[in-house]
Amino acid sequence: xxxxxxxxxxxxxxxxxxxxxxxxxxxxxxxxxxxxxxxxxxxxxxxxxxxxxxxxxxxxxxxxxxxxxxxxxxxxxxxxxxxxxxxxxxxxxxxxxxxxxxxxxxxxxxxxxxxxxxxxxxxxxxxxxxxxxxxxxxxxx
Numbered sequence: 001x002x003x004x005x006x007x008x009x010x011x012x013x014x015x016x017x018x019x020x021x022x023x024x025x026x027x028x029x030x031x032x033x034x035x036x037x038x039x040x041x042x043x044x045x046x047x048x049x050x051x052x053x054x055x056x057x058x059x060x061x062x063x064x065x066x067x068x069x070x071x072x073x074x075x076x077x078x079x080x081x082x083x084x085x086x087x088x089x090x091x092x093x094x095x096x097x098x099x100x101x102x103x104x105x106x107x108x109x110x111x112x113x114x115x116x117x118x119x120x121x122x123x124x125x126x127x128x129x130x131x132x133x134x135x136x137x138x139x140x141x
Contacts, residue, residue: 010088013088014085014088014089017081017082017084017085017088018085020077020078020081021078021081021082024074024075024077024078024081027074028071028074028075031067031070031071031074032071034067035064035067035068035071038063038067039060039063039064042056042057042059042060042063043056043060046060
């Protein structure tokens with residue numbers, strides 16, 4: 001095989017990986033829609049039928065676990081495909097676009113900052129409450 005054939009084969013491989021990524025995005029959308037609709041159907045059947053309610057509740061919970069497992073599997077497959085694509089491109093021509101977002105670190109920092117702010121507000125509220133209790137205690141004594 002000459003260089004041109006290798007290059008064509010490589011481009012075909014990259015195109016297939018990108019197509020897999022696009023299909024995985026569609027699968028994730030379908031999985032999220034199923035995550036909404038299937039439990040609603042079970043909940044509707046739970047209230048509309050006169051049969052055993054526990055069965056529908058169990059099916060509802062099982063369907064949530066199955067759908068969550070499906071979504072995790074699709075994300076894992078896409079992650080593996082993006083890692084392969086990154087290896088093929090030697091990490092210089094492409095940055096993989098993951099399904100759950102490429103900016104997870106920034107999201108984590110934002111959440112950490114929000115939690116810190118919430119903790120500070122709680123501490124301020126506790127201190128204010130303690131001061132009010134002390135004032136009330138002094139009034140009655």
